Amino acid sequence: MEIRMDFLNWLDHETSMKILGCLQDPPDLVRVSSVSRSWRHFVIANGLCKQLCLRMFPHFRRVYCVIEPTCGIEKALEVGRSKFVEWETLKREHKAYAFLAQGCLLFPFKECILDAISASSTDDYPVESIRNTLLQGDHSEGRPSYWSSKGQHDIAVPETLVYKLAADICVITEINIQPFQAYFQRDSPIYSAISVRFCMGHPKCPMGDPLGEPLDDTADDKFIWTYSSPEFPMAQENSLQNFKLPEPVVCIGGILQIELLGRVQRQEVDGLFYIWFVQPTFFQQSYFGVDIYHAAPPA
Template sequence: MVPVEMEVGDPRGWDFVDWVGPDASACIFRSLDDPSDIVRAAAVSRSWRRFVVENEFSKSLCLRICPEIANFSSAEEVSRSPTQPPPIAPHAESSHDVHLKTLERDYRIYSYLSGALVSTSPSMDCILQCIGASSTDNFPDETIENTLIPHDRVKHRPSYWSSGGHDDPDAPETLTYRLNSDMCIVDEIKLQPFKAYFQYGHPIYSSKAVRFRMGHSKLPHGSDSFVTVEDENLMAIADENYVWTYTSPEFPMLQENVLQSFKLPRPVLCIGGIVKVELLGRVQKQEADDRYYICVCHAQVRGRSLSPVFMVDTSDPAGYSVLKYLPDAKILRAEDAMLDDGSESLEWHSLVARYRRMRHLAIMNVLIGPEEFMDEDDIIGGVLMDEDDLGGVLDEDPFV
């Protein structure tokens, strides 16, 4: 049997959507959970495409996969070429025509986004930099920066972050990180409590439980400075400076010196690239001062970047975000990323330049950062680092 396209009123047959009715058809379409199925349905006929577009099934699927999508107040397509003024038309477009164009644009954006959300690309550590810790016992020797190093000893000295001491075993602590992209899918976070092998009994300073928040900074880009030699950036980690779009359930932490995995109930879209690790409660006292501490020697945020094809504008004071879709970034070459010949739109150039700066910083962290801390014993078989140490930098990344 050869399938034929049949429109409403086609004398050769009937249209399924018209025959079943719009309400029943919408229920059937909304039951589709594979983005490619919705795209295929839209390709069946002109009437089916119109039905899919007007009912925003791709956007609804994105919301089911990642409810954080609801934080986008709108979605925009950013062209690489400067926008040309529209030709003068004898009659202005009606509001209905404008609305249909908006729906078509949203369909293109959300159909591609839904595919990116369910991609099976491998996850990797997405942490780019530390923003700050809620307290530090001995700065800078026990700074949060030490949690980026996948070892608890560096040059034969202990490497870890330590909280300040506290008499209350329920006192929490936080570690705040910036990811390597403003748009990341996060599915797992890993933490390793520190075992004080230099103290009697080798105590392990874990927390009772952990919880994770994800979102974006309200501060202008570049003003949420990172950890310096002076302090742990306490001003920048204040909660009033952030919009949290996701909060995880609490996970119990084991009092064991192993890299513990905290798998999120579902993949989470981190809009804005900020992750806060909340360490809830303390279990170990230090014998020297009889106070409770939490110590972490390594942290990872496992996921994958959706940039540069998807970027985000978080400048709305109300906390909403604007999704930016850069379709031309899918075919961007490395040499194109370096060009600035005035032929690109200002918004495209600004977004790509921001992403390129983050990628450059990630590469520099790989090339320079770990080398400063590696012992000879850490180099096994002549291999200095593996793919997991690359902070989300892939070989095929056009910005590398």
């Protein structure tokens, strides 16, 4: 008769953790938790799905607690008051982080811009509004379609563009930007920035829908930025330029800001430096249907 044994009952806790910690695919841990009651208890009690998710996407460390739609924040904050409540919390986290890890890997790559929120400046509103960057191509209704900043004497003055993404949780992998070539001006100049940087975060206060008209405003007083990318150099080319992030970044809160740093092209008519561009595209994998609460933990 074949001899079978459960290694979780024979090995010490640390060794068992090292073995199961070698699993790199979220479905594998879900399958492990379905083997038996003891295995399910081990996976949930040790938060293995949560640990794997945080290894894959460290930005989820900013999540304070997991709340089911059927329970309120007050109930979720009772963690630790009893063993039953603690176990229920561990089960919620097991389920939520398993779905998050798998969801962020499975959804197909696609563009994820929902709407434009604000630009730090606009030269000729609404003709050169940030909303033009939501359109495909550099023409709309027979005329040029692009966003333009206000002109500046100082080439170091930056500009920022803020967008609402299609979900509260998006995994951003790369961003494409196309500077605009003013073919209607002499020598067809290209109004690129010197470099670009990307910030991701969430609103300080809930945002209503629809978003309304984009504003000419700085966004630092309205949003909390939880990620800032390295600075990428931009080419003076009328082409869709690809900026691949060093690693997939989880944007929790669905807000992305483009920082355009430095100016290259001076406009002949007024001698000022401008930045113009056509459209950004944010490529991502996203997990929809998650409620995000941005609240400080209790003291």
